[in-house]
Amino acid sequence: NAGVTQTPKFQVLKTGQSMTLQCAQDMNHNSMYWYRQDPGMGLRLIYYSASEGTTDKGEVPNGYNVSRLNKREFSLRLESAAPSQTSVYFCATLLLSSDEQFFGPGTRLTVL
Amino acid sequence: QKEVEQNSGPLSVPEGAIASLNCTYSDRGSQSFFWYRQYSGKSPELIMSIYSNGDKEDGRFTAQLNKASQYVSLLIRDSQPSDSATYLCAALRPGATNKLIFGTGTLLAVQP
Numbered sequence: 001n002a003g004v005t006q007t008p009k010f011q012v013l014k015t016g017q018s019m020t021l022q023c024a025q026d027m028n029h030n031s032m033y034w035y036r037q038d039p040g041m042g043l044r045l046i047y048y049s050a051s052e053g054t055t056d057k058g059e060v061p062n063g064y065n066v067s068r069l070n071k072r073e074f075s076l077r078l079e080s081a082a083p084s085q086t087s088v089y090f091c092a093t094l095l096l097s098s099d100e101q102f103f104g105p106g107t108r109l110t111v112l
Numbered sequence: 113q114k115e116v117e118q119n120s121g122p123l124s125v126p127e128g129a130i131a132s133l134n135c136t137y138s139d140r141g142s143q144s145f146f147w148y149r150q151y152s153g154k155s156p157e158l159i160m161s162i163y164s165n166g167d168k169e170d171g172r173f174t175a176q177l178n179k180a181s182q183y184v185s186l187l188i189r190d191s192q193p194s195d196s197a198t199y200l201c202a203a204l205r206p207g208a209t210n211k212l213i214f215g216t217g218t219l220l221a222v223q224p
């Protein structure tokens with residue numbers, strides 16, 4: 001997970017609570033991604049950002065918002081958590097020109 | 113239907129055999145393709161990328177791409193028990209957004 005950090009590593013929320021998952025990278029990669037991983041579902045794209053200041057919806061954006069305020073950081077916000085959002089969340093970066101891609105260590109979120 | 117499809121497996125092969133993992137994609141705008149390995153409880157790690165039709169070899173791994181058939185595969189020669197993991201295929205639509213979509217992954221079990 002060199003160069004990509006995620007906080008927190010674990011979190012338990014109650015239904016309706018809000019929280020922000022943080023992701024930061026120090027590799028100067030332009031593209032950043034948020035995925036969720038559930039058993040048997042692979043990685044599903046929530047939101048992504050091709051560059052600083054731009055964001056796009058992925059496959060499963062409902063219930064989430066993102067913010068890419070600078071090149072290093074890409075945060076994911078759950079405004080009103082639901083049990084269906086219980087999952088492992090991964091942040092990833094990509095520099096296509098040099099085939100570099102890295103994932104963060106993941107955040108394991110449980111919503112009760 | 114997911115944009116990237118994989119057989120979930122498990123695919124079981126004996127040690128020393130060739131493991132063949134397959135992936136199809138539906139978006140003809142996808143230009144770049146990636147294979148990842150994910151051990152249980154860990155983050156995915158990039159194994160190989162392929163952009164052009166044909167084969168690309170890296171050590172024991174060979175990626176194959178056929179854009180006309182919208183088909184990508186990964187061959188692992190001389191499979192080892194340490195290769196036992198989930199293998200994820202991903203397709204990238206490059207350009208302004210760099211949207212990167214994953215399949216559900218194939219679980220590979222290499223039997224000693």
